[in-house]
Amino acid sequence: MVGLGFQFDLFVRILPELLRGASITIQLTAFSVAIGTLIGLFMGMARISRYKIFHIPSTLYVEVIRGTPLLVQIMIVYYGLPSLGLNLNQFTSGILALSINSGAYIAEIFKAGIKSIKKGQTEASMSLGLNYMQTMRYVILPQATRNILPALGNEFIALLKDSSLVSVIAISELLRRGMIVYSRTYDAWTPLLGVGLIYLCITIPLSRAVNYIEKRWEIHD
Amino acid sequence: MIKNNLVKRQKSKKLENTSNGNVMIKMTHVKKSFGDLVVLKDINLEIKKGEVLVVLGPSGSGKSTLIRCINRLEKIDEGEIILEGTNIYSQDMDIHKLRTKVGMVFQQFNLFPHMRVIDNVTLSPIKVKKVSIDTAKQEAMELLKKVGLGDKYNSYPHELSGGQQQRVAIARALAMNPDVMLFDEVTSALDPELVKGVLETMKELAKMGMTMIVVTHEMGFAKEVADRVIFMDEGYIVEENEPKELFENPQNPRTQAFISKIL
Numbered sequence: 465m466v467g468l469g470f471q472f473d474l475f476v477r478i479l480p481e482l483l484r485g486a487s488i489t490i491q492l493t494a495f496s497v498a499i500g501t502l503i504g505l506f507m508g509m510a511r512i513s514r515y516k517i518f519h520i521p522s523t524l525y526v527e528v529i530r531g532t533p534l535l536v537q538i539m540i541v542y543y544g545l546p547s548l549g550l551n552l553n554q555f556t557s558g559i560l561a562l563s564i565n566s567g568a569y570i571a572e573i574f575k576a577g578i579k580s581i582k583k584g585q586t587e588a589s590m591s592l593g594l595n596y597m598q599t600m601r602y603v604i605l606p607q608a609t610r611n612i613l614p615a616l617g618n619e620f621i622a623l624l625k626d627s628s629l630v631s632v633i634a635i636s637e638l639l640r641r642g643m644i645v646y647s648r649t650y651d652a653w654t655p656l657l658g659v660g661l662i663y664l665c666i667t668i669p670l671s672r673a674v675n676y677i678e679k680r681w682e683i684h685d
Numbered sequence: 686m687i688k689n690n691l692v693k694r695q696k697s698k699k700l701e702n703t704s705n706g707n708v709m710i711k712m713t714h715v716k717k718s719f720g721d722l723v724v725l726k727d728i729n730l731e732i733k734k735g736e737v738l739v740v741l742g743p744s745g746s747g748k749s750t751l752i753r754c755i756n757r758l759e760k761i762d763e764g765e766i767i768l769e770g771t772n773i774y775s776q777d778m779d780i781h782k783l784r785t786k787v788g789m790v791f792q793q794f795n796l797f798p799h800m801r802v803i804d805n806v807t808l809s810p811i812k813v814k815k816v817s818i819d820t821a822k823q824e825a826m827e828l829l830k831k832v833g834l835g836d837k838y839n840s841y842p843h844e845l846s847g848g849q850q851q852r853v854a855i856a857r858a859l860a861m862n863p864d865v866m867l868f869d870e871v872t873s874a875l876d877p878e879l880v881k882g883v884l885e886t887m888k889e890l891a892k893m894g895m896t897m898i899v900v901t902h903e904m905g906f907a908k909e910v911a912d913r914v915i916f917m918d919e920g921y922i923v924e925e926n927e928p929k930e931l932f933e934n935p936q937n938p939r940t941q942a943f944i945s946k947i948l
């Protein structure tokens with residue numbers, strides 16, 4: 465039955481299926497942001513290094529990733545890597561592409577976060593005999609991380625939405641589940657609106673939480 | 686007054702004992718530039734163990750740069766800096782060890798805002814000197830008591846006044862058990878009523894025989910505590926003398942002009 469309006473009963477029927485997709489979406493995002501944060505931490509530190517062997521490759525990485533579409537990156541990982549003899553399943557490919565992508569954005573977040581800490585902190589730490597890594601670990605990063613937590617939260621939200629792109633490599637995340645329902649029922653309206661609705665149910669509370677953290681910390685500084 | 690005279694007497698005795706060759710720091714022909722700007726032009730300076738040296742000079746004359754070279758926060762271009770007999774640029778000088786011998790206190794305190802007072806003070810002993818946590822904490826508490834903040838060990842820096850923060854910063858530097866302390870205009874950022882407490886702490890330190898290099902415009906402190914004052918201008922030490930002489934009877938016209946301005 466082809467409906468033009470939103471069919472609530474259909475929505476209720478497909479909801480479990482969509483929620484399973486949402487669960488995949490959240491997993492994809494969580495893994496990717498976690499890996500992306502690790503990549504971003506090291507790349508961000510490399511970005512501000514005065515040593516060329518760190519600075520140049522990290523800058524190249526950030527420029528290339530931010531200068532090309534995520535969709536292209538996903539396709540390169542999934543369709544391109546096998547020609548190099550590297551066969552990854554869809555889920556792994558998706559996580560790899562999303563991690564590498566978010567890593568570049570998170571690198572810039574870390575870079576800005578580290579730079580936001582006053583020079584006096586590094587100097588005080590150095591004057592106490594701490595070496596570069598100790599200074600980073602005990603003095604700079606704890607402060608920087610706190611400053612960038614809202615930005616990391618926003619990156620999580622952005623990646624959660626962007627992860628819908630991996631539907632093109634047939635990962636049954638939220639959008640793809642909606643599309644499957646569409647092809648089965650010939651009703652595009654209900655499943656796709658439902659998909660949008662579920663995205664909103666995740667992103668709105670998240671961005672509220674980010675705002676809350678931001679506000680609370682403003683008061684404390 | 687009586688107390689002050691006592692300080693003086695003890696100090697001069699101490700200096701006599703150490704006058705023959707007991708050198709803490711020796712700088713010879715030190716030069717330092719930032720790009721085209723030559724900041725230290727030819728610095729020759731010797732500081733004895735237990736000596737308190739006050740560094741005076743107009744803004745931009747190179748006072749901060751001079752003391753920052755001593756713990757290698759700045760790298761010199763030419764010349765030599767010998768700390769307790771070792772060239773600080775020699776191969777076998779471990780820079781992190783060097784820095785634990787040289788305590789530094791900054792104008793802006795630079796406490797670590799995310800750490801409690803006690804953790805600020807124990808960071809270097811634990812991480813650099815590998816002292817056990819218990820010992821480090823015990824020693825830190827002693828130091829905090831000494832600077833009058835025994836009850837603030839559990840506070841965060843932002844919960845303290847500027848003067849208290851600066852005294853924590855002094856305790857933090859002392860926790861490394863340094864041989865020299867460098868002070869870079871440590872009271873300039875403080876409200877006038879908070880200056881006294883910090884100066885008192887520094888006087889105590891001088892009394893205990895700490896070798897100190899103090900960049901300050903606090904004439905009272907210089908007169909009372911310093912063994913020697915140097916006046917810097919445009920990258921040179923243009924005059925040096927005992928505080929009383931230098932303040933009351935400056936020889937160099939630039940020193941004269943500067944002294945008349947700040948008195």
Ligand SMILES: Nc1ncnc2c1ncn2[C@@H]1O[C@H](COP(=O)(O)OP(=O)(O)OP(=O)(O)O)[C@@H](O)[C@H]1O
Pocket residue numbers: 719722724742743744745746747748749750751
């Ligand atoms: N990292 C740096 N890069 C470039 N120039 C610098 C740097 N640090 C200091 N300078 C310059 O070197 C000169 C001496 O600076 P320094 O901080 O040693 O002066 P100062 O005597 O401590 O002055 P003040 O009383 O204002 O603290 C100044 O002209 C300053 O602008």
Ligand SMILES: [Mg+2]
Pocket residue numbers: 748749750869870
């Ligand atoms: Mg200065």
